Amino acid sequence: MNSAEIRQEIVVGVDPRGDWHPAVAWGADEARLRGLHLRLALSVPPRHDTQHVDDAPHHGRLEQDGRRTLEAAISWAHARWPETEITGSLLDGFPGRQLALLSRQVRLVVLGSRHLHRVEEILSSGSVAIPVTAQARCPVVVVGHPEGGGQDRPCLVVGVDGSAPSKAALALAFEEADLRGCAVHAIAVWQPPVFSLRTGDTLFHNQRRLLHETVAGWEKKYPDVRLHHEMQIGSPVEVLAEAGEHTLGIVVGRRGEGGYTGMRVGSVVHGLLHRAHCPVITVPAL
Structure with missing residues (x-):
């Protein structure tokens, strides 16, 4: 891809089921250092409607929860990095796929990690770090929870x-x-x-x-x-x-x-x- 087509922004994948704070903090600090726009992205998995089951109510709840989480993450980041331009995107689709697609257009993707076991990682539709890292066109940062101390x-x-x-x-x-x-x-x-x-x-x-x-x-x-x-x-x-x-x-x-x-x-x-x-x-x- 031509460098002119790459957006001057960093994307952070916000996990509604995990602690998104470390990844958002890393991405916001990187955006500040580089003078780039920060986009927080949260993806809601698609509906699984069948002939016998209507998944719309469940999907609607996921969408509402996702929107609330995304708004909370944006507010938290704005309060701590007021000089950085921060926006949010609520996406529809499997998170790994959506973030991998975004990686074609941005400078950097930042993710949190749930430290799934290998079997969970393969079987879980919520696995994001491995598939995005595998398919990304840009560098990917995976930020785990800061266990056992800080950056000495x-x-x-x-x-x-x-x-x-x-x-x-x-x-x-x-x-x-x-x-x-x-x-x-x-x-x-x-x-x-x-x-x-x-x-x-x-x-x-x-x-x-x-x-x-x-x-x-x-x-x-x-x-x-x-x-x-x-x-x-x-x-x-x-x-x-x-x-x-x-x-x-x-x-x-x-x-x-x-x-x-x-x-x-x-x-x-x-x-x-x-x-x-x-x-x-x-x-x-x-």
């Missing part, structure tokens, strides 16, 4: 593996860090293969070289952003989630392919959305 470390953790999506993630991490006045902690995680014709040392050093090549030049472009980069050995999900504890967030590229939603997200992103307690920012390839 003023930095953004970014996963680096040399791929196009991870380079896009690194670019966004530096852009965000520059806006927020924080550091970037770039981590390349090496998971030893079960079987390889090359020695472990060779593979490890190749990965380390790739890390240095990937981060080269970014400090010059963003001289006010402090960069720390390192190699770690282990599971990418566990290493990144642990490094992200009490930070401003974890930034990762989305590299999954295929028709199934979970495959399009990729195993690392999928794991982080379940494991990490800080915000997880997923970036599609440039």
Whole structure:
């Protein structure tokens, strides 16, 4: 999509059945930093009328509840970020689908997380974070409830593996860090293969070289952003989630392919959305 067609706004998905405050706060603060319009969007699932059941009364109640929740969220955000332009949209359709469609036109989508178990996530029509992250054309931020403390470390953790999506993630991490006045902690995680014709040392050093090549030049472009980069050995999900504890967030590229939603997200992103307690920012390839 041509950048001229992208609206200069951030969309926050408001969940009428969950705590929407963390996601709205993150989105409003981001809109303030970037000088963008903030749109709060709440989607009411469609009616399921059949020959034998009239779903109109139930759908009407959902719509009324949704409108009240959306108005409350707008009022709450206006009171705390009065300088930011904030509007609301009440949409008709499955939330995941509607927010994925909006992602084609906006700069950023912000969502809350209910931390559904994997089976619940697959079976529930209310699952939003995974399908939107999988299909979005723009970066998606998933903000979980701030369990176990706040953001003690003023930095953004970014996963680096040399791929196009991870380079896009690194670019966004530096852009965000520059806006927020924080550091970037770039981590390349090496998971030893079960079987390889090359020695472990060779593979490890190749990965380390790739890390240095990937981060080269970014400090010059963003001289006010402090960069720390390192190699770690282990599971990418566990290493990144642990490094992200009490930070401003974890930034990762989305590299999954295929028709199934979970495959399009990729195993690392999928794991982080379940494991990490800080915000997880997923970036599609440039």
